[in-house]
Amino acid sequence: MQQLRPPHHMGAASARKYAPLLLRAMAEQGWPSIFEVDHTVLAREVTRDPQGFKRPSSLVPTRIRDLPRYAIVTGADQGQGATAERCPVHPERYRKGCVPCALTVPA
Incomplete structure (x- = not known):
């Protein structure tokens, strides 16, 4: 999360706060582990559709909570x-x- 491009990047404290949420969402939605996942696909998914967000900092946590199934994102289904x-x-x-x-x- 610290490597996301501005304005979506996070500092160390925010990354520590949201990392457990991201890992849990990934596991529940059938994503590969953080060590195996294509980070480009994951970054694209957690920063998609920024319209309607007044604060860019609220986009990533919201998208993490709404992370779609991996099979849907990649077409693997x-x-x-x-x-x-x-x-x-x-x-x-x-x-x-x-x-x-x-x-x-x-x-």
């Missing part, structure tokens, strides 16, 4: 559960990507 979600009419697609099938309630 595509293809998981493929056998259960394949469309019988459009076997080359997954139900998620097929508009007619996505609008159909599964039996």
Whole structure:
């Protein structure tokens, strides 16, 4: 957090304060460990959409609390559960990507 670009960077005290929150959010949302994660992806996620924040210092803690699932951020969830979600009419697609099938309630 101390290596984020201004205006989102934090000093040592703030980084110590928010590090446990970040690590907990990462674990709960399926992110790799802090030693394995792509720090560019993580930094982009905790500093995204700064519009509406009057104080830049409040953006990062808010984004940490709202950290999305890692699979959603990276697109890693595509293809998981493929056998259960394949469309019988459009076997080359997954139900998620097929508009007619996505609008159909599964039996």
